[in-house]
Amino acid sequence: MSKLLSYFNYGKVKFILSVLATFFTSLIGGWDAIIEALVMLIVLDIFTGILKAFLNHDFSSSKMRRGFVTKIGYFIVIIIANKIDEIMPTSEPFLRTIAVWFYIFVDSSSIIENLALMGVPIPQAIIDRLAVLRDKGGKEAKALDQVKNKN
Numbered sequence: 270m271s272k273l274l275s276y277f278n279y280g281k282v283k284f285i286l287s288v289l290a291t292f293f294t295s296l297i298g299g300w301d302a303i304i305e306a307l308v309m310l311i312v313l314d315i316f317t318g319i320l321k322a323f324l325n326h327d328f329s330s331s332k333m334r335r336g337f338v339t340k341i342g343y344f345i346v347i348i349i350a351n352k353i354d355e356i357m358p359t360s361e362p363f364l365r366t367i368a369v370w371f372y373i374f375v376d377s378s379s380i381i382e383n384l385a386l387m388g389v390p391i392p393q394a395i396i397d398r399l400a401v402l403r404d405k406g407g408k409e410a411k412a413l414d415q416v417k418n419k420n
Contacts, residue, residue, distance in 0.1 A: 298365045299349035310376040317383035343372045
């Protein structure tokens with residue numbers, strides 16, 4: 270193992286990763302509680318999606334790749350929203366916040382759906398609340414339903 274670490278010059282790797290992480294954090298408008306929640310939900314969505322696929326004997330690497338590309342797309346939208354916020358006259362992260370909360374809702378719904386399809390009982394209050402939000406979601410939420418129905 271030490272040969273491997275010395276081959277990659279561990280100090281340089283740490284430095285490069287630190288620079289990349291700092292740059293990415295700057296692009297998305299900082300690391301705050303809602304970004305942390307989104308990242309946690311993304312990880313849980315991927316995990317529950319893989320579990321559901323294995324449980325249903327329906328694992329597909331192409332579906333998984335599509336899911337990863339979608340998650341990367343989330344962050345591209347957040348970067349765009351953040352950059353638009355930065356050039357607006359007000360200093361509030363309005364569009365970034367909307368985008369992040371939208372993706373928090375999308376991934377929360379997906380996690381609940383995955384768990385329900387695995388047979389995990391979901392409290393009715395959570396199902397009802399997500400249904401209310403989905404009904405008020407506008408074009409984006411309805412487009413999401415159409416995409417899910419195609420899969």
